[in-house]
Amino acid sequence: xxxxxxxxxxxxxxxxxxxxxxxxxxxxxxxxxxxxxxxxxxxxxxxxxxxxxxxxxxxxxxxxxxxxxxxxxxxxxxxxxxxxxxxxxxxxxxxxxxxxxxxxxxxxxxxxxxxxxxxxxxxxxxxxxxxxxxxxxxxxxxxxxxxxxxxxxxxxxxxxxxxxxxxxxxxxxxxxxxxxxxxxxxxxxxxxxxxxxxxxxxxxxxxxxxxxxxxxxxxxxxxxxxxxxxxxxxxxxxxxxxxxxxxxxxx
Amino acid sequence: xxxxxxxxxxxxxxxxxxxxxxxxxxxxxxxxxxxxxxxxxxxxxxxxxxxxxxxxxxxxxxxxxxxxxxxxxxxxxxxxxxxxxxxxxxxxxxxxxxxxxxxxxxxxxxxxxxxxxxxxxxxxxxxxxxxxxxxxxxxxxxxxxxxxxxxxxxxxxxxxxxxxxxxxxxxxxxxxxxxxxxxxxxxxxxxxxxxxxxxxxxxxxxxxxxxxxxxxxxxxxxxxxx
Numbered sequence: 001x002x003x004x005x006x007x008x009x010x011x012x013x014x015x016x017x018x019x020x021x022x023x024x025x026x027x028x029x030x031x032x033x034x035x036x037x038x039x040x041x042x043x044x045x046x047x048x049x050x051x052x053x054x055x056x057x058x059x060x061x062x063x064x065x066x067x068x069x070x071x072x073x074x075x076x077x078x079x080x081x082x083x084x085x086x087x088x089x090x091x092x093x094x095x096x097x098x099x100x101x102x103x104x105x106x107x108x109x110x111x112x113x114x115x116x117x118x119x120x121x122x123x124x125x126x127x128x129x130x131x132x133x134x135x136x137x138x139x140x141x142x143x144x145x146x147x148x149x150x151x152x153x154x155x156x157x158x159x160x161x162x163x164x165x166x167x168x169x170x171x172x173x174x175x176x177x178x179x180x181x182x183x184x185x186x187x188x189x190x191x192x193x194x195x196x197x198x199x200x201x202x203x204x205x206x207x208x209x210x211x212x213x214x215x216x217x218x219x220x221x222x223x224x225x226x227x228x229x230x231x232x233x234x235x236x237x238x239x240x241x242x243x244x245x246x247x248x249x250x251x
Numbered sequence: 252x253x254x255x256x257x258x259x260x261x262x263x264x265x266x267x268x269x270x271x272x273x274x275x276x277x278x279x280x281x282x283x284x285x286x287x288x289x290x291x292x293x294x295x296x297x298x299x300x301x302x303x304x305x306x307x308x309x310x311x312x313x314x315x316x317x318x319x320x321x322x323x324x325x326x327x328x329x330x331x332x333x334x335x336x337x338x339x340x341x342x343x344x345x346x347x348x349x350x351x352x353x354x355x356x357x358x359x360x361x362x363x364x365x366x367x368x369x370x371x372x373x374x375x376x377x378x379x380x381x382x383x384x385x386x387x388x389x390x391x392x393x394x395x396x397x398x399x400x401x402x403x404x405x406x407x408x409x410x411x412x413x414x415x416x417x418x419x420x421x422x423x424x425x426x427x428x429x430x431x432x433x434x435x436x437x438x439x440x441x442x443x444x445x446x447x448x449x450x451x452x453x454x455x456x457x458x459x460x461x462x463x464x465x466x467x468x469x470x471x472x473x474x475x476x477x
Contacts, residue, residue: 061441086443130341135424138441163341163423166437173315174423179322179340 024227025052027072029063031079031214033168033186034102037247038077044243045234051227059167061138067092067219074222075231077101077214079168080140084217097218101235102249104212105187106144106204111176113200120202122182123154128161132174132183135164141171144209145184151208187248194246206250214249258451260427261435262458268343268431269411272350276358276407277400279351284362285388303356310353314420317349321421341423346431349421350411357406365399366392401470405463412459 030038035057042053060079067073067087078084081100087093108123110116122128134142142164149155163179165171168186175183187203190196216235222228234240241251254262287299305313320327321339327348331339339345369392377387393400415433422429424438432455439448 059441061443064443065440083443129338130423132423135438135441137438163425166419166424166434166441170420173318173420174340177319177322178324179318179338180423 023050023052024225025054026074026222026225026227026231027054027056028075028077028231029067029071029073030055030057030077031060031063032057033079033104033188034077034214037102037188037244037249040243041235041240042231044239045231049227049230049234051230053227053231072221074219074225074228075216076219077216079214081213081215084215087217087219092220094218094220094223097232098215099217099236100213100251101216102214102244102251104141104214105206105248105250106141106148106184106209106212107187107190107196108182108202108204109175109185109190109196109199110182110201111178111199112181113198116182116200116202118202120204122202123149123152123158126157126161128181130163130174130180131158131161132163132165132171132180132185134168134171134184135166139165139167139171140212141168141184141186144204144212147209148184148204191248254450254454255447257426257430258432258435258447258454261430261432262451262455264343264427264430265412265432268346268350269408271347272354272411273358273404273408275347275351276354277404280355280358280362280403284359285366285392287359287363288366302359305353306356310414310416311420312416313353314349314417317352317417318421321345321348340421341425341429343428345421346418346429349417350414353414353417354407354410357410358403361399361403361406362396365396365403368399369395398470401466405466409459409463412455 028038028042038055042055045051046053056073060083063071063073063076063078064083064087067076068090076084076087084093084098088095088098108116108120116122123131133145136142136146146155149158163174165174168189171183172185172189174180175185184204190199190201216232218228218232244251283298283302287295287302308316318340319325321331322328323332323338328338328340331337336344339348373391373395374387377391378384382390413433414431415437418429418431419434419437422431422434424430424434430438432451436448436451436455439445439451
């Protein structure tokens with residue numbers, strides 16, 4: 001009897017110890033704007049590697065606060081490059097793991113067809129009630145929009161017409177519901193399979209604003225997590241990049 | 252300065268919004284609560300359920316549907332445009348409308364309970380003495396249910412001050428018009444300006460505590476005197 005129990009315990013121990021080496025699990029904090037491509041990347045990665053990926057979506061600022069207070073994430077895909085850098089300063093990351101996984105493109109978009117001309121001259125005409133943008137203090141897409149308007153010299157004239165979304169998803173809802181006639185949103189929100197499917201848009205040239213870098217970082221908690229390391233490498237692979245580009249990001 | 256100018260602006264706006272909503276709901280909620288308390292109509296169940304609905308939906312989801320309803324393609328938006336009010340989202344009055352709907356159960360339910368507690372007897376007596384129904388309401392029911400009014404107003408006011416998801420969605424974060432205190436604190440937190448967030452949260456907390464303390468002290472005082 002003793003022998004049997006010993007055997008069972010030994011088998012259990014082997015199973016428990018072996019399990020992480022075969023298929024580990026990684027918890028990833030993902031910026032809300034990257035939800036759709038990340039789902040696709042995670043599915044492809046799981047199939048290829050056998051690891052399990054658990055995704056949480058949300059605002060990067062909230063994730064920052066959660067990670068600082070011990071949230072169980074091993075990988076963080078931020079909507080900007082500031083928060084991962086800050087976490088690195090806080091010594092909560094694996095040094096040298098930070099990199100840019102996507103560069104966002106800004107687009108001036110309206111749900112109405114023919115409202116936004118391909119050069120964005122509609123901005124100067126001002127024949128609209130509200131223009132939506134993401135909060136420039138919080139969202140890189142918002143500060144990029146302000147840069148564009150500053151270069152055109154129309155920030156002050158447009159300020160009374162501005163409504164701010166807390167993030168780029170809310171900004172998109174303001175415009176798509178018609179509450180704001182037009183707004184600066186992410187190209188990834190209006191682009192599907194390489195083209196803008198509805199409404200009208202001006203894809204803002206990259207030279208008009210500082211690049212909207214989205215950085216990822218391996219957190220200190222994921223230092224020995226095989227799945228986290230593998231996923232980080234996978235994000236840099238050509239397969240992943242192809243998926244990322246198809247959603248309107250540069251990389 | 253302990254608080255920034257924009258923080259003070261947000262607090263002032265919040266107080267204006269909460270007072271406005273409480274006032275409107277007192278006028279709107281009282282007849283509905285009265286009807287719910289007295290009616291024996293089969294319609295009472297469905298109306299009571301509709302009043303309680305804002306409790307069920309998550310605020311940001313509720314805000315999203317309000318945005319659609321109040322927008323240029325929504326039924327409420329169509330109505331406000333038809334009567335010349337324009338579109339309500341991103342305006343102070345849009346926030347008032349949204350908050351009135353969102354805080355509805357917090358006004359109606361305590362009032363309904365208070366009215367039900369009054370019972371039939373005082374009204375029957377008043378009727379025998381020749382009081383009209385309106386007269387009976389104002390001279391008997393109102394004084395008898397003043398604690399219900401008190402609770403309902405406090406809950407509505409406090410709930411509006413603490414509201415976040417709905418105002419974030421239909422407000423558009425415009426300084427002086429729709430950027431209320433909760434949104435301002437959220438902005439500070441998201442921008443990693445924790446010190447500013449802590450300061451403002453502390454001010455809100457102390458202020459709310461003092462107001463509630465004063466009101467509850469007043470309430471137990473009136474209770475003692477009957």
